[in-house]
Amino acid sequence: MNATKKLLWFLVAVLGAGGLALIATARGEPINAVWLVVSSACIYVIGYRFYSRFVADRVLKLDDSRATPAERLEDGRDFVPTNKWVLFGHHFSAIAGPGPLVGPILAAQFGYLPGTLWIVIGGVLGGAIQDFVILFASVRRDGKSLGQMAKEEISGVAGIVALVAVLAILTIIIAVVGLVVVNALKASPWGLFTIAMTIPIAFLMGIYMRYLRVGRAVEASALGFVLVMASVIGGRYISESHSLAPIFTFSAIGLAWMLVVYGFAAAVIPVWLLLAPRGALSTFVKLGTILLLAVGILAARPTMLMPPLTRFIDGTGPIFAGKIFPFCFITIACGALSGFHSLISSGTTPKMLSKESQARLIGYGSMLMESFVAVMAMIAACVLKPGIYFAVNSPAGIVGRLPEQAVATISSWGSTYALTTQDMSELARNVGETTLFNRTGGAPSLALGMAHIFSGSLGGTLVMGIWYHFAIMFEALFILTILDAGTRVGRFLLQDFLGHFWKPLGRTTWFPGVLLTSGIMVAAWGYFLFQGVLDPLGGINSLWPLFGISNQLLAAIALCVATTVLIKMDKGHYSMVTMGPLAWLVSATMTASALKIWSADPALGFLAHARFLAGQIASGTIAADKITETQRLIFNDRLDAMVTLAFALLVLVILIESGRNWWLYASGKKRVVLCEAPVELSKLLA
Amino acid sequence: MQIQQKLRLGLKNFLWWLQEIFGDAEYEKYLRRASCESGETSPQVCCESHHRDGAVSAEKFYLDRIERQYARVSRCC
Numbered sequence: 001m002n003a004t005k006k007l008l009w010f011l012v013a014v015l016g017a018g019g020l021a022l023i024a025t026a027r028g029e030p031i032n033a034v035w036l037v038v039s040s041a042c043i044y045v046i047g048y049r050f051y052s053r054f055v056a057d058r059v060l061k062l063d064d065s066r067a068t069p070a071e072r073l074e075d076g077r078d079f080v081p082t083n084k085w086v087l088f089g090h091h092f093s094a095i096a097g098p099g100p101l102v103g104p105i106l107a108a109q110f111g112y113l114p115g116t117l118w119i120v121i122g123g124v125l126g127g128a129i130q131d132f133v134i135l136f137a138s139v140r141r142d143g144k145s146l147g148q149m150a151k152e153e154i155s156g157v158a159g160i161v162a163l164v165a166v167l168a169i170l171t172i173i174i175a176v177v178g179l180v181v182v183n184a185l186k187a188s189p190w191g192l193f194t195i196a197m198t199i200p201i202a203f204l205m206g207i208y209m210r211y212l213r214v215g216r217a218v219e220a221s222a223l224g225f226v227l228v229m230a231s232v233i234g235g236r237y238i239s240e241s242h243s244l245a246p247i248f249t250f251s252a253i254g255l256a257w258m259l260v261v262y263g264f265a266a267a268v269i270p271v272w273l274l275l276a277p278r279g280a281l282s283t284f285v286k287l288g289t290i291l292l293l294a295v296g297i298l299a300a301r302p303t304m305l306m307p308p309l310t311r312f313i314d315g316t317g318p319i320f321a322g323k324i325f326p327f328c329f330i331t332i333a334c335g336a337l338s339g340f341h342s343l344i345s346s347g348t349t350p351k352m353l354s355k356e357s358q359a360r361l362i363g364y365g366s367m368l369m370e371s372f373v374a375v376m377a378m379i380a381a382c383v384l385k386p387g388i389y390f391a392v393n394s395p396a397g398i399v400g401r402l403p404e405q406a407v408a409t410i411s412s413w414g415s416t417y418a419l420t421t422q423d424m425s426e427l428a429r430n431v432g433e434t435t436l437f438n439r440t441g442g443a444p445s446l447a448l449g450m451a452h453i454f455s456g457s458l459g460g461t462l463v464m465g466i467w468y469h470f471a472i473m474f475e476a477l478f479i480l481t482i483l484d485a486g487t488r489v490g491r492f493l494l495q496d497f498l499g500h501f502w503k504p505l506g507r508t509t510w511f512p513g514v515l516l517t518s519g520i521m522v523a524a525w526g527y528f529l530f531q532g533v534l535d536p537l538g539g540i541n542s543l544w545p546l547f548g549i550s551n552q553l554l555a556a557i558a559l560c561v562a563t564t565v566l567i568k569m570d571k572g573h574y575s576m577v578t579m580g581p582l583a584w585l586v587s588a589t590m591t592a593s594a595l596k597i598w599s600a601d602p603a604l605g606f607l608a609h610a611r612f613l614a615g616q617i618a619s620g621t622i623a624a625d626k627i628t629e630t631q632r633l634i635f636n637d638r639l640d641a642m643v644t645l646a647f648a649l650l651v652l653v654i655l656i657e658s659g660r661n662w663w664l665y666a667s668g669k670k671r672v673v674l675c676e677a678p679v680e681l682s683k684l685l686a
Numbered sequence: 687m688q689i690q691q692k693l694r695l696g697l698k699n700f701l702w703w704l705q706e707i708f709g710d711a712e713y714e715k716y717l718r719r720a721s722c723e724s725g726e727t728s729p730q731v732c733c734e735s736h737h738r739d740g741a742v743s744a745e746k747f748y749l750d751r752i753e754r755q756y757a758r759v760s761r762c763c
Binding site: 076077078080082083085086089090093094095096097099166170209210211214215216217218219221271272275276279280283284334338340341343344347348481482485486488489492508 | 701707716745750760761
């Protein structure tokens with residue numbers, strides 16, 4: 001590296017470090033959001049240029065002379081050498097879901113600092129490394145999935161644990177994102193109308209792509225986008241119409257039932273009619289909106305009104321209970337370190353990689369991009385007045401059911417959180433909602449933040465309603481894509497598993513089997529969805545940690561596989577690259593699991609909450625007509641505790657199996673068998 | 687190069703990139719491979735796929751592609 005380049009990188013490092021120092025030490029005066037953008041961007045480029053290069057050259061020793069499976073096994077269907085920028089787009093679209101948006105919004109409860117630090121540091125040192133190494137490992141193994149690699153590199157038990165983890169995380173994530181959508185759309189005729197319209201729009205797109213212009217997804221998506229925008233604008237008239245508004249106004253329970261019916265239908269009807277067009281439309285909208293948000297933040301340069309640290313670092317937060325450690329690191333997963341990404345990194349991407357060196361851009365680089373999306377989500381949450389943020393995200397069971405009660409509770413926390421009912425009424429009116437209180441789950445506050453940023457750049461408060469509902473549409477659109485596609489994939493996994501016991505169930509074309517397994521999958525996530533909807537504490541307090549823990553279980557599997565691969569490659573001296581994030585992850589996940597199961601605080605521990613409710617029934621505090629509901633809440637608490645314990649035990653199993661293998665390899669008691677595909681020289685140019 | 691030309695080229699490249707991500711051009715690529723004419727693929731691979739699949743219609747190719755795409759985990763949380 002010549003002197004000029006060294007100087008340039010030094011300046012980037014100074015800018016990044018200086019920005020971070022300002023963010024971390026600013027007290028009293030609010031800072032501009034651009035500092036978060038600049039400092040995180042500097043850290044990302046330094047991480048990419050130096051750390052990923054080190055891992056690529058010294059640890060993994062990527063070798064472009066080796067043919068990748070895309071070249072060796074090219075079949076024009078699954079194995080296809082693909083341009084690196086196209087593959088980057090594919091991979092980023094696949095990993096970018098609602099996780100990096102919702103997690104930071106919830107974690108803003110602690111202030112912007114803890115979440116931002118975790119997003120940036122965790123992303124550079126943990127998540128991007130996981131995605132990169134797993135992608136590399138899968139490329140060297142002819143595109144094998146995480147489950148297959150876990151089975152071959154660790155043990156058969158690890159393979160089974162991986163399968164269980166995938167099914168579990170699919171169930172929980174669908175329930176959680178479903179809850180986010182329900183809370184965003186309840187009593188919101190504008191929002192529900194817009195989202196409801198996406199279904200006939202998807203049908204139209206499906207017909208277009210199948211019969212009119214076969215396979216032309218970009219055209220269909222552009223058409224769909226225009227129609228969706230028309231429904232966003234038209235939604236205002238629906239919400240203001242005395243006759244039509246009630247038709248699109250539903251309670252949380254009604255919406256939950258709609259989601260259940262929708263999920264079941266989407267899993268069984270032909271892919272071309274609903275899933276494929278919805279998937280194309282959500283990718284189209286997602287890519288555009290992320291770019292728009294980045295441009296909006298740089299144009300509007302909003303001020304961060306949330307303090308760097310709030311009083312809730314003491315664990316008494318209204319959105320979810322628990323202190324920064326471990327709950328900040330469980331709440332923000334996808335923007336920093338997410339096990340789910342390892343499924344994508346060992347899915348179609350390794351089968352399309354033309355050269356091994358491209359794994360650095362695609363594996364490491366895409367995750368940094370996703371991490372940046374999480375930073376933008378944190379900004380969107382923190383440009384809101386803290387009082388408004390907490391009024392929207394706090395459940396009625398904590399702050400009070402009536403607006404006056406909620407305002408009084410939140411204002412009592414300190415002058416930082418001062419709020420009036422007028423503030424909230426005016427804001428609700430501006431965005432075309434009847435109320436913004438008790439809209440837990442993160443989506444409405446993200447939409448408010450985005451509307452604030454977009455309207456600050458274009459249109460002002462007059463169009464804030466349009467921007468708000470555009471943001472709600474954007475989030476709900478790709479949340480529902482996970483719901484429908486996830487239910488379908490879960491159905492396939494179940495059919496695959498049950499087919500071992502009764503062959504007809506394994507046939508994906510046998511309709512009774514399709515109906516039964518779809519029903520099982522929907523019933524599983526539907527149960528947790530209703531649990532969250534009926535929870536007086538809003539549901540996020542119990543469900544989001546469950547999702548975080550299950551996601552990090554999968555990350556533990558991925559990092560164990562990655563570490564095993566490094567050790568087998570005789571790169572054990574570099575194993576801290578994966579063991580470091582693994583150690584951090586396990587400590588956070590196990591601590592969170594233990595606290596959620598056994599903490600004596602009823603606001604935190606499932607069993608303590610169950611005991612508290614049982615005590616209330618025994619003492620006669622609960623009204624007779626509420627006893628059955630309370631007993632259901634007790635059952636749910638105990639179920640959640642059991643599920644959490646199961647996840648924690650699975651993490652232990654993986655660690656024990658992996659640790660045993662590592663010790664056996666290190667002591668020479670087990671022969672190292674590297675399960676890589678045979679080496680063939682590549683004929684493709686780099 | 688003029689700014690207008692650069693912008694036009696940039697837009698063309700961006701549209702190409704979008705179409706590649708969405709898979710719009712997959713059928714044309716498949717036909718080129720199956721015909722063994724382009725030389726993009728080794729003759730053995732493209733001829734095998736041609737013999738295996740015959741002249742698959744655009745509709746069948748599209749349906750098969752999306753069925754496979756949605757049969758596995760293809761979207762993250």
